[in-house]
Amino acid sequence: ETAYLTVSLPAGAAQPADLGTWARAEWHIENRLHYVRDVTLREDAHQARTGNGPAVFATLRNTAVGYHRSNGEPNIARATRRANRRSTDLIDTVTSSYPTTQ
Template structure:
């Protein structure tokens, strides 16, 4: 993709343990806050803080096109109970700092999360999956992408509802996939 001029913003999670460890051990305490937003709504207050650092040796962190490492910390307080939670996400991006400012990084990451978190993390519970070695993560990601693509090609906009329906009627999926004249629902 980068060979065609595209750029990559990659969330890094525990299923890439070496890269994840490299990102979490960067000197984040010494890196200044690049951008911060505060939002209220849905019975909670959220603060999102973005820190980004240029990598002096691109690809030196286990991702060949990485130009920057990013840490986004989201602190959420439920207004009725006062309960506070904190979530930290690590990402890499193939754009240099001159082309990807912290405010842009936050916007892009949040846009990606809206799709990924709902469909993959919520509907398919991707973060809870145990495939962590060998080809397992890639195979499972391919199966999830295939399911999402199939449902979207079938005209479904609510992937969770479509997945539930497919679970109740697996013969419809088998017919659609094996038929020489596929019919979507």
């Protein structure tokens, strides 16, 4: 398999082992956040396309993912379904003076 990467380093500073590490790190980000946003939260199907709508909804999605991850949830889809059934818990957490994680 051949992979091509574009980097802003001199050729001598971009060693093959480093390039492989950087490529894997990029895919880790892709799999950890973007996949969840695209598949679980169906970001690509969203209809907000103009003004600040896309940025606002992306921020809300990132906040939701971060909230669940900070609570130690390994499965964001399951955590989202659970949160949908208990929306008052989320509202209480966000509006509380002393937010706690469970």
